[in-house]
Structures are given as C-alpha cells and as structure tokens.
Amino acid sequence: MTKLLFAVLALLWSTNLMSQCPTSGTISSNCTTTGNLILNGSTLTVNPGVVVTVTGTLTVRGGGTLNGTGATFNLGGLADANGSTNTVNGGTYNTGSFSTGGGGSLTIEGVTIAISPNGNVGISGSDVEINNSSFTGVTNWSTNVSSLEMTGTSVIAAGSIQYPT
Numbered sequence: 001m002t003k004l005l006f007a008v009l010a011l012l013w014s015t016n017l018m019s020q021c022p023t024s025g026t027i028s029s030n031c032t033t034t035g036n037l038i039l040n041g042s043t044l045t046v047n048p049g050v051v052v053t054v055t056g057t058l059t060v061r062g063g064g065t066l067n068g069t070g071a072t073f074n075l076g077g078l079a080d081a082n083g084s085t086n087t088v089n090g091g092t093y094n095t096g097s098f099s100t101g102g103g104g105s106l107t108i109e110g111v112t113i114a115i116s117p118n119g120n121v122g123i124s125g126s127d128v129e130i131n132n133s134s135f136t137g138v139t140n141w142s143t144n145v146s147s148l149e150m151t152g153t154s155v156i157a158a159g160s161i162q163y164p165t
Contacts, residue, residue, distance in 0.1 A: 039064035046071035060086045118158050
C-alpha cells in the first residue's frame, strides 16, 4: 500500500512539474501554469502555434519582454506591473481583464486582446504605446497615464471609454 501511495504521489508531482510554463527562454510546446506566471526582467519567447494557459495572472514587469507572435495565451488576467520598460510583442490573449500598473513604460505591439466575458481594461503608468493591436469585449476602458500613444489599434467596446485629457 505504501509503494502504491508513493507511486501515485510521484506521478502527480512529476505531472505538475512538467505542466508549468517557464518564465524565460523559449516555449516550443503547449504548457499550463496553475496560478500566476511572472516575467520579472526576463525575456520569454513563445513559438507560433503554441498555447500557453495560465489559470491566474500573466505579469510582465521589471523590464520584461514577452514575444508571442502566432501564439495563443489563455489567461485568468493579463497585467503589466510597476517597473521599468516592459514589452509585449504579438500573440492572441484570451483573458477576463487587462490592466497595466503605474510607474513604468509599456510597449504593446501586434497583439489581440480578447476579453470574455466582457471586462475592463485599465491603462495606467508613465508612457504607454500600443501599436497595431486590437481589443475586443471591452465593457469599460479607463486610462491614467502621462502619455498614451495608440497607432493602428482598434477598441471594440460594449461600455464606456475614458481617455486621458
């Protein structure tokens, strides 16, 4: 009985380790992180066609870079935390909400943010640049930034949009 229990625990432990997504380097096959995935000053590249699932929040902070062109991210939430200049390049992000924290710069390039069910987008920080991207399913969009530049970006909102004055 003890050997069987040990074997079951070992299988559960190894399955949990294999399913966690890394926070730097390259992801070349589908992975799942239970809880939050934080890129803190690191660069993570996700190959095209790969699906990354995070049951919690995906956070890019501390000068982190996420390269996900052609990849799909299924997330509990997507956030950019306080800190240095953070960059998100490419990918489709299926999420319940999107927010950026204050204090840092953020560049978003060529991403699709699909918020479902309809949710909130909160953009705050110093300099935020959003290029060639799209946001769908937005119930409320609010900003509190020093500078916001949006080029070639669409926002489809079911509710209100508040831009800085």
